[in-house]
Amino acid sequence: MKITVIPGDGIGPSIVDAALKVLEKAGAGLEYETAVAGRSALDEGKDLIPRETIESIERNRIVLKGPLTTPIGEGFTSVNVTLRKMFDLYANLRPARSFPGTLSRYEGVDIITIRENTQGMYSGVGQHVSEEGEATAVSVVTREGCRRVLKFAYETARKKGRKKVTVVNKANILKSTSGLFLKTSREIAPEYPDIETAEMLVDNCCMQLVMDPGQFDVIVTTNLFGDIISDLCAGLVGGLGLTPGANIGNDAAIFEAVHGSAPDIAGKNIANPSSLILASALMLDHIGMGERAGNIRSALEDVLSTKDRLTPDLGGKGTTGGFTDAVLERL
Numbered sequence: 515m516k517i518t519v520i521p522g523d524g525i526g527p528s529i530v531d532a533a534l535k536v537l538e539k540a541g542a543g544l545e546y547e548t549a550v551a552g553r554s555a556l557d558e559g560k561d562l563i564p565r566e567t568i569e570s571i572e573r574n575r576i577v578l579k580g581p582l583t584t585p586i587g588e589g590f591t592s593v594n595v596t597l598r599k600m601f602d603l604y605a606n607l608r609p610a611r612s613f614p615g616t617l618s619r620y621e622g623v624d625i626i627t628i629r630e631n632t633q634g635m636y637s638g639v640g641q642h643v644s645e646e647g648e649a650t651a652v653s654v655v656t657r658e659g660c661r662r663v664l665k666f667a668y669e670t671a672r673k674k675g676r677k678k679v680t681v682v683n684k685a686n687i688l689k690s691t692s693g694l695f696l697k698t699s700r701e702i703a704p705e706y707p708d709i710e711t712a713e714m715l716v717d718n719c720c721m722q723l724v725m726d727p728g729q730f731d732v733i734v735t736t737n738l739f740g741d742i743i744s745d746l747c748a749g750l751v752g753g754l755g756l757t758p759g760a761n762i763g764n765d766a767a768i769f770e771a772v773h774g775s776a777p778d779i780a781g782k783n784i785a786n787p788s789s790l791i792l793a794s795a796l797m798l799d800h801i802g803m804g805e806r807a808g809n810i811r812s813a814l815e816d817v818l819s820t821k822d823r824l825t826p827d828l829g830g831k832g833t834t835g836g837f838t839d840a841v842l843e844r845l
């Protein structure tokens with residue numbers, strides 16, 4: 515099977531390289547087509563998302579992607595948001611799980627956030643700042659958009675043996691958009707009597723996550739809330755270096771780290787590759803290689819719990835290459 519690999523910007527190429535080594539050692543047997551996007555594409559004199567990159571994704575449909583830098587203040591639309599909309603990757607799955615030996619203050623956190631990925635405040639509709647200094651943006655939420663991500667959340671919960679879905683909203687204030695999301699969830703929840711449903715307002719949810727994360731299992735929510743909540747969950751398990759993300763649609767899927775291109779540490783060989791290694795495991799789950807994905811997670815867990823060659827964000831003095839070697843040795 516051939517997949518598209520986008521090395522990305524900043525720390526991207528080094529952590530993608532680490533993930534590819536791990537995939538090979540795990541025996542995934544994949545072929546790769548490398549494509550560029552983001553800052554590195556611009557530096558090569560190409561578009562932010564070059565035509566050949568789009569064609570590669572159209573051909574292969576499965577993408578492993580390093581973080582991409584969208585130049586700020588130069589009028590570019592976010593590359594990530596564009597890719598998600600272009601391939602209709604409507605569900606963003608972001609698991610956050612405690613690993614032993616990390617700097618987290620919590621133990622036993624195991625939360626999957628599923629975020630609607632193409633609508634809401636990130637629709638990019640009606641963005642305008644008037645000469646009088648009034649800024650507007652339009653949040654677009656459709657019933658079908660809500661329905662498909664909610665179904666995805668319940669189906670994921672079932673597939674992964676999860677017990678509870680929490681529908682996070684702000685329907686008391688955002689009556690039309692968040693209200694439609696909540697109303698649609700009430701239509702869908704009865705189709706899944708085997709799974710407990712809870713409803714929670716987003717502000718309370720943030721407090722509850724910090725006070726008692728153990729009450730959460732699967733969270734499903736709209737775009738902006740999901741973006742924030744999934745970073746909060748990353749914080750519960752020891753930081754952005756440990757959380758992968760999958761952008762999933764009916765015809766394509768892009769697997770990536772939740773974090774960005776970390777320009778402050780790029781080129782220093784100290785980036786933690788765990789998120790992208792975990793993203794590659796999510797990718798293997800998705801393409802039916804769950805056993806190999808499990809082997810990768812176990813190897814990584816062992817490296818973290820034995821504190822072998824940890825990178826500085828995890829409290830160690832190791833390098834990206836050394837940490838990757840430690841994972842490879844376990845595989």
Ligand code: NAD
Pocket residue numbers: 525580581582583584585594754755770771772773774775776777778779784785786787788789827
């Ligand atoms: P960031 O996630 O890149 O960095 C935030 C902090 O976390 C930094 O201190 C960084 O050093 C640290 N960090 C992130 N990943 C790490 C890792 N693997 N190992 C160790 N430390 C790590 O967020 P930012 O600085 O706000 O954004 C930088 C750029 O990334 C921006 O251009 C932004 O648009 C882009 N971005 C891309 C994606 C994506 O491609 N999916 C996501 C978020 C941000």
